[in-house]
């Protein structure tokens with residue numbers, strides 16, 4: 792029986808952060824975690840194919856049939872997480888807002904990566920907002936998920952420079968490289984009980 796923590800990862804799209812997390816666990820025999828499930832709200836998410844190619848169980852709970860009834864969607868969304876006996880849940884490009892009720896089931900064991908230097912730029916369009924503000928530094932944050940959106944305790948941040956001719960896409964691409972460094976590093980520390988902020992530059 793493995794004493795590794797079982798890590799479920801929620802994705803909505805390409806899953807590049809999920810790949811970084813899964814590979815960091817599969818490529819290190821001493822890693823405190825093991826991937827137990829990749830779960831998406833989108834049956835077409837590219838992350839599902841990448842997870843299956845790595846031998847990781849996948850599941851889909853489409854949010855669309857539930858309309859605006861977030862609670863009804865989440866009643867179904869939680870089932871595969873319980874069946875997979877997830878100890879920790881990582882949101883990685885998961886694009887649905889979760890209710891406080893859902894978050895409370897996993898509070899203290901749910902992480903998210905957000906493409907800004909929180910507390911700056913909670914919510915969407917973070918790269919365009921940083922450019923509009925004339926910021927010289929930008930980056931990404933891994934934080935614990937709490938009922939307030941993009942608001943939980945910060946566990947790690949990585950910074951990138953903003954260059955004069957950057958477009959939002961240029962900045963997003965530069966930040967994404969750092970996301971793939973930061974999230975695996977924070978997850979390993981978090982699973983070992985190290986919750987002090989990791990700063991990568």
Ligand code: GRF
Pocket residue numbers: 802803804805806807808809883884885904905906967970
């Ligand atoms: C990334 O920019 C991440 O910061 C945000 O979702 C985007 C796509 O992530 N949360 P991925 O490639 O699906 O992991």
